[in-house]
Amino acid sequence: MDKVEQLIAKLQKGKPKEKADAAKELGKLGDVRAMEPLIATLKDKERIVRDAAAKALDKIDPKWRESEFAKKVVPELIATLKNQDEDECEAAVWAWGEFGDTRAVAPLIDVLGINLNSDFVAPLRVTAAWALGELRDEQAVSALTEAAYDPENPTVALEASKAC
Numbered sequence: 001m002d003k004v005e006q007l008i009a010k011l012q013k014g015k016p017k018e019k020a021d022a023a024k025e026l027g028k029l030g031d032v033r034a035m036e037p038l039i040a041t042l043k044d045k046e047r048i049v050r051d052a053a054a055k056a057l058d059k060i061d062p063k064w065r066e067s068e069f070a071k072k073v074v075p076e077l078i079a080t081l082k083n084q085d086e087d088e089c090e091a092a093v094w095a096w097g098e099f100g101d102t103r104a105v106a107p108l109i110d111v112l113g114i115n116l117n118s119d120f121v122a123p124l125r126v127t128a129a130w131a132l133g134e135l136r137d138e139q140a141v142s143a144l145t146e147a148a149y150d151p152e153n154p155t156v157a158l159e160a161s162k163a164c
Helices: 003-013 016-029 032-041 047-060 068-080 086-099 102-112 122-135 138-147 154-163
Strands: none
Touching (some): 003 016, 003 032, 032 047, 047 086, 068 086, 068 102, 086 102, 086 122, 102 122, 102 138, 138 154
């Protein structure tokens, strides 16, 4: 097993810090064999791991978001919202912002909860506002504008106003 294969194994089965370190090292090595495992890691529950994977992907190939594998992952992320695990939902919402795929706009608007009766917790709604801002899609503007005036949650309102 060569160094890239060892790092991919650590990326898939290590502890959060080990996974993040492996992702960083894979980014430095720049080997395209790491692309799919790094993209899959964007669904990790730990933000430190997701951030490291996204940065590594940008180093290996700044156009990674356009890859066929990345495009296939978006429907999986949308399905994740049916899962009641808050960490998994936040990982999916965060990844949508990274992928830049507009198929995620409608589910992100649902998570943002423009009706203010959202079943989703505030941190998840904040992440959804950020992701919608990253997508820069016309459909999101009215939802973000409405959320920017959320009197119940100033943190959501702040992130939504920054995303507008």
